[in-house]
Amino acid sequence: MDENITESDRQKFIRLANRRVNNAIKHIRLIGNLSNTSNYDYTDEHVDKIFAMLRHEVEESYKCFESKKKVKPSFSLEE
Numbered sequence: 001m002d003e004n005i006t007e008s009d010r011q012k013f014i015r016l017a018n019r020r021v022n023n024a025i026k027h028i029r030l031i032g033n034l035s036n037t038s039n040y041d042y043t044d045e046h047v048d049k050i051f052a053m054l055r056h057e058v059e060e061s062y063k064c065f066e067s068k069k070k071v072k073p074s075f076s077l078e079e
Contacts, residue, residue, distance in 0.1 A: 028054070 007015070031050065034040050 031054075034042070
């Protein structure tokens with residue numbers, strides 16, 4: 001008997017979120033490695049730009065989830 005096993009939306013979310021968050025953490029740690037002044041030369045401005053962009057992108061991603069939770073107000077003219 002050949003059963004077609006399908007992944008639920010929640011299972012897919014969990015699987016992909018685990019992979020993507022762990023990949024993000026790995027790459028953020030690699031950015032931290034750039035702080036080694038024995039191998040790299042950078043300014044405070046470089047560092048500020050990097051982290052401003054990272055904060056911006058995290059906020060934008062968070063807003064995507066927040067917009068799903070908000071109840072959209074409705075409008076009605078009544079007499």
